[in-house]
Amino acid sequence: MNQKTWIEALPELLEALGETAWMVGWAFLIVVLVGTAVGVLLRLWASDGLTPSRGLYAVVGAVVNIARSLPFLILMIALIGFTRWLVGTAYGPTPAIVPLAVGAIPFYARVVEAALREVAPGKIEAAQVMGATTWDIVRKVLLPEALPGLVAGATLTLVTLIGYSTMAGVIGGGGVGDFAIRYGYQRFNEPVLLMSVVVLIIIVQLVQSIGDWLVSRMAHRRG
Known part of the structure; x- marks a missing residue:
């Protein structure tokens, strides 16, 4: 089997990056919306x-804790039937959105709950004194x-x-992971495998840097 150089594999890598952006982007949107709602309720x-x-609180908290305790690979395999029923197939970038969202919603819900717990009680009490409803407090104070x-x-x-x-x-979900397996690991092509790792590291560092910058800007404005 002819091995591709990392330069020759760039078109496939770009396609894989597009698939990763698709599945992660939609999953992230679902996670933020649903996870925020669950976190607020908790x-x-x-x-x-x-x-x-x-x-x-006990029922929803137990469901969240159980879902958080499952390793993602096991959860992904367990949801194959549900994903096939919901999307029509269990393989490809779009079906991968389902287990990605299900796996991350419990995590983010707990993050939201913890963040809301840090809001000063005095601000909540002030809103209550002014006659704000529960959902007014959620929208205008807590969040x-x-x-x-x-x-x-x-x-x-x-x-x-x-x-x-x-x-x-x-399991054939596409993206950079699938690219690394097919073009790197299975073909014993270490340069391509290494390129996949480097690309993922760069993406993660970029995302983390942007997130840290946003948080610091918000903290600066509050200060």
């Missing part, structure tokens, strides 16, 4: 929340005040999703 239902509910923590958590979640996406290549 904070509201906590014993010191605005609408405490021991039963709801805005917790924004730096939410952005930091979203950055960490995006980095995690990039890592998860590489594992999607194990």
Whole structure:
């Protein structure tokens, strides 16, 4: 089998990067939307929340903890049937969005809950005195005040999703992970495999740097 040099493999790598961007981008959007909603509910239902509910908090918290404890590769395989039912196929970048989102939502939900917990109680009490409803407090106090923590958590979640996406290549999910397996590992092509690793490191560093910059800007404005 003829081995491609890393330069000859660039077109395939660019295609793989596009697939990674597609699956990670959509998964990240779903995770932020759903994870934020779940995190807010967990904070509201906590014993010191605005609408405490021991039963709801215990049930939702248990589901989140169980989902977080599953290794992503096992979760991805376990969801093959559900993914096929939902999307029509279990292989490719689009179906990979399903396990990526399901795997990261519990993680981000806990990040949101922790960030909201850091909001000063005095600001919440002031809003209550002014007659704000629970959802007014969520929209106008909790989420805005917790924004730096939410952005930091979203950055960490995006980095995690990039890592998860590489594992999607194990079951034909496409992306850089699939490229590294097919063109690097299976063909014993170490330069191509190394190029895949370097590209992923650069992407992660870029994402983390942008996230850190946004958080520092927010903190500076608050200061």
